[in-house]
Amino acid sequence: MDLSNLRPAIGSTKNRKRIGRGPGSGNGKTAGKGHKGQNARSGGGVKPGFEGGQMPLQRRLPKRGFKSLNKKVYALVNLRDLQDIFEAGSVVDIEALGQNGLVSRIYDGIKILGDGDLDKALTVKAHKFSQSAIAKIEAAGGKAEVI
Numbered sequence: 001m002d003l004s005n006l007r008p009a010i011g012s013t014k015n016r017k018r019i020g021r022g023p024g025s026g027n028g029k030t031a032g033k034g035h036k037g038q039n040a041r042s043g044g045g046v047k048p049g050f051e052g053g054q055m056p057l058q059r060r061l062p063k064r065g066f067k068s069l070n071k072k073v074y075a076l077v078n079l080r081d082l083q084d085i086f087e088a089g090s091v092v093d094i095e096a097l098g099q100n101g102l103v104s105r106i107y108d109g110i111k112i113l114g115d116g117d118l119d120k121a122l123t124v125k126a127h128k129f130s131q132s133a134i135a136k137i138e139a140a141g142g143k144a145e146v147i
Contacts (some may be wrong), residue, residue: 019032112130126145126146
């Protein structure tokens with residue numbers, strides 16, 4: 001056996017349906033579309049979500065909420081990640097986070113979150129901090145500086 005004579009397993013594939021090829025094929029004349037009507041025409045059929053004139057589901061349900069155009073999106077970094085990567089006494093800023101792969105894209109800044117433990121004194125510079133992150137950084141002897 002080699003690659004040039006591989007065949008699909010018997011019964012695993014079907015021949016495609018050749019429609020509109022005469023009455024002997026079983027799919028001639030109307031080609032499975034029935035007689036007349038919107039769906040028999042070329043380009044016929046209804047758009048997705050059309051319910052025959054009944055008020056569609058999308059319009060029956062009430063509007064809810066909104067998306068703020070001014071929402072700030074922060075790149076999030078947890079203390080657990082800083083603990084694993086940085087040495088004691090080092091300065092953690094935007095460049096350091098980018099070089100170590102913790103932040104790939106900065107939107108409106110970087111926010112440090114307090115998930116995980118920190119036992120190294122680090123100087124962390126970021127745009128925002130959670131309260132638990134500030135408490136853990138200062139408890140470890142480090143500084144949390146808002147840029």
